[in-house]
């Protein structure tokens with residue numbers, strides 16, 4: 195690692211001012227992505243602003259209409275919350291399938307969403323559920339937040355404080371995971387709310403998480419596995435790598451979407 199100054203603020207306001215004053219500063223949450231990249235010397239922030247001292251940024255609040263998750267909430271706590279499982283079972287499943295126990299007990303929802311890895315799970319949930327990402331400055335709809343691989347609408351020094359998920363009638367998530375890292379080779383999240391159905395895919399897009407229009411239209415007409423049987427997803431714009439090529443990923447999107455609808459609760 196290259197040398198850096200370390201700060202552990204006790205308030206969000208202090209964290210924001212530190213992030214704004216220290217040139218080339220980076221927010222540190224669970225460190226599950228940032229620290230490995232620093233160790234590999236792929237990232238060399240001049241300053242680290244550690245949010246682990248901000249206990250009010252962690253926690254889950256469930257009402258009949260929304261689930262609000264603090265940015266510093268660990269994946270394991272999202273997976274373990276009985277209230278959350280009652281409200282959005284697919285989000286609970288998703289958190290429990292992230293990485294391994296060590297990653298789940300350190301990694302946070304805020305870090306995952308801010309990082310926007312093209313194979314991360316939470317971006318698919320945010321997009322399918324129509325979540326709102328709340329920062330120290332503003333509220334950003336998920337549709338406007340994820341701009342591309344590792345790219346988001348966040349400005350320099352802007353900090354995610356919480357994420358608000360509307361509670362759907364039904365939600366399902368299925369993931370075809372990389373056997374080593376457990377990241378999604380293809381993950382599909384479906385959510386039905388009122389007359390609207392949203393289908394979001396992670397792990398497959400060359401440009402990160404995206405929605406699948408033809409599946410949404412078919413499921414909005416009738417929310418049933420039969421509605422999307424035989425519906426093709428173009429391989430164009432999908433990733434090809436050592437794990438799977440674009441044609442296979444296009445096939446997997448169909449399979450995972452049907453399984454997610456079948457599993458939806």
Ligand SMILES: Cc1cc2nc3c(=O)[nH]c(=O)nc-3n(C[C@H](O)[C@H](O)[C@H](O)COP(=O)(O)OP(=O)(O)OC[C@H]3O[C@@H](n4cnc5c(N)ncnc54)[C@H](O)[C@@H]3O)c2cc1C
Nearest residue numbers: 223224225226227228293301302304305308314315354376
């Ligand atoms: C072995 C392994 C397996 C994994 N498997 C999966 C998997 O299956 N699925 C999956 O989705 N992820 C997986 N991950 C990634 C994991 O979920 C990380 O926790 C997540 O990517 C980053 O969260 P973090 O809290 O650790 O953030 P950090 O590593 O601390 O930060 C990540 C980035 O986000 C920024 N940041 C952090 N918090 C905020 C905030 N509140 N506001 C603004 N910016 C912020 C940081 O500055 C940094 O750029 C895996 C990681 C490892 C090491």
